[in-house]
Amino acid sequence: MKKRIVAVVLALPTLLTGAAFGEALTGKLSADEILASSEPEDWRRPDPNNLVYLDFKSGQVVIELSSRLAPQHVDRFRTLVRRGFYDGLTFYRVIDGFVAQAGDAFGRRESQDDMAPLAAEFETTLGDASDFAPLEAQDGYADHVGFVDDMPAAFDGERKEAWLLHCTGAVAFARANEKDTATTEFYITLQPHRYLDKNISVFGRVLYGMEHVQALRRVQPVGGEEQDLGEEIVSMRLEADIPASDRRPLFVLKAGVDTFDAYVEARRNRPEAFFYFRPDYVDICQLPLPVRATSSP
Amino acid sequence: MKKRIVAVVLALPTLLTGAAFGEALTGKLSADEILASSEPEDWRRPDPNNLVYLDFKSGQVVIELSSRLAPQHVDRFRTLVRRGFYDGLTFYRVIDGFVAQAGDAFGRRESQDDMAPLAAEFETTLGDASDFAPLEAQDGYADHVGFVDDMPAAFDGERKEAWLLHCTGAVAFARANEKDTATTEFYITLQPHRYLDKNISVFGRVLYGMEHVQALRRVQPVGGEEQDLGEEIVSMRLEADIPASDRRPLFVLKAGVDTFDAYVEARRNRPEAFFYFRPDYVDICQLPLPVRATSSP
Numbered sequence: 001m002k003k004r005i006v007a008v009v010l011a012l013p014t015l016l017t018g019a020a021f022g023e024a025l026t027g028k029l030s031a032d033e034i035l036a037s038s039e040p041e042d043w044r045r046p047d048p049n050n051l052v053y054l055d056f057k058s059g060q061v062v063i064e065l066s067s068r069l070a071p072q073h074v075d076r077f078r079t080l081v082r083r084g085f086y087d088g089l090t091f092y093r094v095i096d097g098f099v100a101q102a103g104d105a106f107g108r109r110e111s112q113d114d115m116a117p118l119a120a121e122f123e124t125t126l127g128d129a130s131d132f133a134p135l136e137a138q139d140g141y142a143d144h145v146g147f148v149d150d151m152p153a154a155f156d157g158e159r160k161e162a163w164l165l166h167c168t169g170a171v172a173f174a175r176a177n178e179k180d181t182a183t184t185e186f187y188i189t190l191q192p193h194r195y196l197d198k199n200i201s202v203f204g205r206v207l208y209g210m211e212h213v214q215a216l217r218r219v220q221p222v223g224g225e226e227q228d229l230g231e232e233i234v235s236m237r238l239e240a241d242i243p244a245s246d247r248r249p250l251f252v253l254k255a256g257v258d259t260f261d262a263y264v265e266a267r268r269n270r271p272e273a274f275f276y277f278r279p280d281y282v283d284i285c286q287l288p289l290p291v292r293a294t295s296s297p
Numbered sequence: 298m299k300k301r302i303v304a305v306v307l308a309l310p311t312l313l314t315g316a317a318f319g320e321a322l323t324g325k326l327s328a329d330e331i332l333a334s335s336e337p338e339d340w341r342r343p344d345p346n347n348l349v350y351l352d353f354k355s356g357q358v359v360i361e362l363s364s365r366l367a368p369q370h371v372d373r374f375r376t377l378v379r380r381g382f383y384d385g386l387t388f389y390r391v392i393d394g395f396v397a398q399a400g401d402a403f404g405r406r407e408s409q410d411d412m413a414p415l416a417a418e419f420e421t422t423l424g425d426a427s428d429f430a431p432l433e434a435q436d437g438y439a440d441h442v443g444f445v446d447d448m449p450a451a452f453d454g455e456r457k458e459a460w461l462l463h464c465t466g467a468v469a470f471a472r473a474n475e476k477d478t479a480t481t482e483f484y485i486t487l488q489p490h491r492y493l494d495k496n497i498s499v500f501g502r503v504l505y506g507m508e509h510v511q512a513l514r515r516v517q518p519v520g521g522e523e524q525d526l527g528e529e530i531v532s533m534r535l536e537a538d539i540p541a542s543d544r545r546p547l548f549v550l551k552a553g554v555d556t557f558d559a560y561v562e563a564r565r566n567r568p569e570a571f572f573y574f575r576p577d578y579v580d581i582c583q584l585p586l587p588v589r590a591t592s593s594p
Contacts, residue, residue, distance in 0.1 A: 031496055096508035097465065097585065122573070140578035168394065168488060177570045190511070191465060191488065192583055195567060198574035211393035214487070217514045224300065272494060273474045276419070277495035281437035283580075286489055 001059060028271035034262045035290055036052070042259040043251035043292065044150065046207070050074075051239035051250070052081055054209075056216075056231060061209035062239075062248060063171050067150045068131065069164050070121040070203035073182065077203060078238060080184055085109060086236045090229045094216045098193065101174055103185030105221060105229060120179040120279035121201040123161035132162055133256035135264065135284055141194040143167075145284045147255035152284050153204050154197065166196040168207035169213070188213050192285040207250055207291050253290035263290065301394035331559045332587055339547035339556040340589065341447065343504070347371075348536035348547070349378055351506075353513075353528060358506035359536075359545060360468050363446045365428065366461050367418040367500035369541035370470060370479065374500060378533045379480055382406060387527045391513045395490065398471055400482030402518060402526060417476040418498040420458035429459055431579055432561065437463075438491040442581045444552035448502050449581050451494065463493040464582035466503035466510070480523040485510050504547055504588050507531070548588035560587065 023098055029037070045062050054061040065074045079275035080086060086102065091108075093101035096192035126132060126148070132155040134146035145165070152165040164170065170189045188206060189196075190213070206213060219230040239247055253260055269278040301455075313547070325387055326334070343361050351358040362371045377383060383399065386406075387392035390398035408438070423429060429452040439451035442462070449462040461467065467486045470479035485503060503510060516527040536544055550557055566575040 007561060014369070096511060138437055140580055141576045179573055190438060192580070194580065194583060195564070195572075199572050211515045213514075214393060218508045218512075267492070275496050276476055279362075279438045279492060279494070283437055283489070283491065286491060 029262065030268060030270065030272050031263050034259060034266055037257040038253070042254055042257045044254050045251055046239075048240040048247070049078070049238060050204075051207075052077070052204075053237045053239060053242065053248075054086075055234040055236070056212050057234060058215065058231075059209055059212040060248075061212050062250060063204050064149075064151070064207045064252070065204040066151055066164060068126075068149055069124045069151075069153065069162060071124075072118055073121055073201050073203040076115070076118055076173075076182075076184075077186070080115075080236055081236045082241065084235070085184065086233050088232060088234075090232050091216050092219060092230045093187075093210070093221055094218045094230055095190075095220065096218050097191050099187040099189050100213050100216050100241065101185060101187040102233060109184075115183045117180055118173070118182045118201075120175075120182070121203075122198045123156075123159075123163045124177070125160050126155065126162045127160075129155075129160065133260075135282075135287070137282060137284060139284060140180050140195055147289075150252050150255045150289065151297075152287075152289070157167045163198055164202035164205070165284065166193045166200075166202060167194055169204075169210050170202045171204040171206065172196075172200045172202045175200060178182040185201075190214060194285070206249065207252065208293060248293055251292045251294065253292075255289075299301075311496075325495050326559070326563060327567065327569050328560050328563040331556060331563055335550070335556040339551060339554045340553050342548055343536075345537040345544070346375070346535060347501075348504075349374070349501075350532075350534045350536060350539065350545075351383075352531040352533070353509050354531060355512065355528075356506055357511040357545075358509050359504045359547060360446070360501050361446075361504045361549070362468075362501040363448055364463060365423075365446055366421045366448075366450065366459060367498045369415055370418055370500040372499050373412070373415055373470075373481075375482070375535060377412075378535055379538065381532070382481065383530050383533045385529060385531075387529050388513050388516055389516060389527045390484075391515045391527055392487075392517065393515050394488050395438040396484040396486050397422075397510050398482060399530060400471070412480045414477055415470070415479045415498075417472075417479070418500075419476070419495045420421060420453075420456075422457050423452065423459045424457075426452075426454065426457065430557075432579075432584070434579060434581060436581060438494055439551045444586075447549050447552045447586060449584075449586070460495055461499035461502070462581065463490040463497075463499060464502075465489055466507050467499045468501040468503065469497045469499045471495075471496060491582070504549065505545065505590060543591055548589045548591065550589075552586075 050065040052063040067074045091100050091102040092105040141143045144155045148162050152167045155162045166189050174185040175182040216231050219228050267282045347362040349360040364371045364399040388397050389402040434440045441452045445459050449464045452459045462488050471482040491525040513528050516525050564579045
């Protein structure tokens with residue numbers, strides 16, 4: 001392998017040579033180096049009641065839920081997962097570059113389950129403003145973006161309202177045109193779709209295994225029972241309900257700690273010798289949120 | 298199918314009811330309706346010398362090249378495609394959420410082909426500023442974004458320099474740390490990665506079949522010849538070199554025409570009744586550029 005389009009983890013900070021544009025940033029640590037030198041307390045083990053394991057034949061996806069920003073939606077999703085509602089259903093609407101949508105395509109289970117439509121949770125009041133960790137970055141869709149529960153979020157400081165963003169891997173219930181109509185069908189975004197923010201109640205994000213979502217067979221419902229209903233959900237389980245030996249050791253970098261701030265800076269202006277132009281900017285949806293799958297953080 | 302998370306094409310413009318946020322936009326056409334009522338002259342048939350057909354076993358991808366913004370890179374790519382250089386090679390580095398990279402992983406063909414490293418074309422002078430169709434949207438990575446050759450681009454009006462953007466589906470050659478080192482390996486972005494702008498010479502974008510790129514098997518080169526080298530490129534051909542009967546009837550909406558402006562406005566503020574909050578903004582990488590595969594535009 002001769003070339004990589006991004007620098008790999010470097011043994012030592014490198015000096016920048018031959019910079020055609022931008023300013024020379026010497027001796028700074030790359031994002032990978034910053035994470036490598038982080039402390040265990042920079043990382044958080046998610047609450048097992050907030051982790052959903054979604055099994056395909058092709059592999060496992062792990063979703064983290066945010067009770068803080070969409071409590072009713074999370075409660076519903078948890079209930080459905082615990083009932084095994086989704087087991088054997090499919091991702092029946094998978095549109096490239098848009099979303100992968102799953103659930104009860106013909107409404108058979110739902111009619112038996114008496115799942116009343118949910119009131120929208122487009123925004124949720126943050127009792128404590130410090131639960132929002134701001135990202136210093138102008139944003140076209142919201143006045144202030146950052147993180148809540150270490151997930152991409154926006155915050156209206158005057159109204160104290162926060163909401164999760166439709167970056168890639170956002171998880172939400174589908175709804176009809178009227179806002180209080182979500183019941184059981186859910187989707188995962190395959191690309192950022194920020195125009196959906198505050199129009200649908202995002203309640204979580206994919207922490208792990210997003211490649212299995214991206215690779216789902218593209219299908220479009222066309223009506224009729226003979227159509228391809230897409231790939232099957234073998235099972236969905238709450239981590240709290242599975243044996244410790246089956247749990248993945250996932251750790252999430254905490255937004256707001258010094259390590260996180262250094263990581264963000266290294267994403268704004270990458271110090272690696274590979275880069276000639278440094279934008280001094282990072283879009284919230286282009287900032288990969290560090291997750292580790294390791295026995296200790 | 299009970300719910301969709303976006304409104305489908307509507308027979309008639311709808312009245313907005315129950316808007317909790319945003320302003321009521323009544324009687325406006327949706328993006329789909331605007332495209333449905335476009336005129337043939339709003340669309341462009343790409344030059345067959347600028348279209349590359351990339352065949353996987355799973356399906357076909359079509360890439361459009363921009364000679365205007367990266368003439369030397371396009372010339373190299375065209376030459377390699379015409380030689381059949383990539384036929385039988387693989388996408389050997391496919392990293393979820395990042396890029397799918399293809400080419401001569403072990404440098405065997407390249408050593409026979411005498412492909413000298415290319416001088417970077419990070420930016421290219423636009424002789425005619427009207428070749429840049431601006432998008433009115435603040436952007437964190439560049440002062441002015443818009444379109445050149447109907448591809449997402451940025452433009453520095455003072456220096457008259459333009460460059461293509463790393464939105465999803467951007468096509469570029471990989472390089473080593475030094476800027477003038479691209480030879481034959483290329484990649485396609487799976488998500489927006491704007492920090493790569495002006496650091497690598499983007500020379501085209503995927504027009505069609507992006508779902509086949511998104512579904513490529515994720516592989517990482519680890520060294521050694523026994524590793525999984527990923528999915529094979531069955532063949533790559535220039536459209537100009539294939540029979541008319543095998544050509545796809547692809548048409549691209551022209552940036553800058555009235556239909557395009559109306560389309561952009563309908564993306565900034567979606568008039569469909571589904572939407573309660575309208576951001577009055579669209580990010581350049583979240584604006585899907587209309588392409589039609591149809592016998593006439």
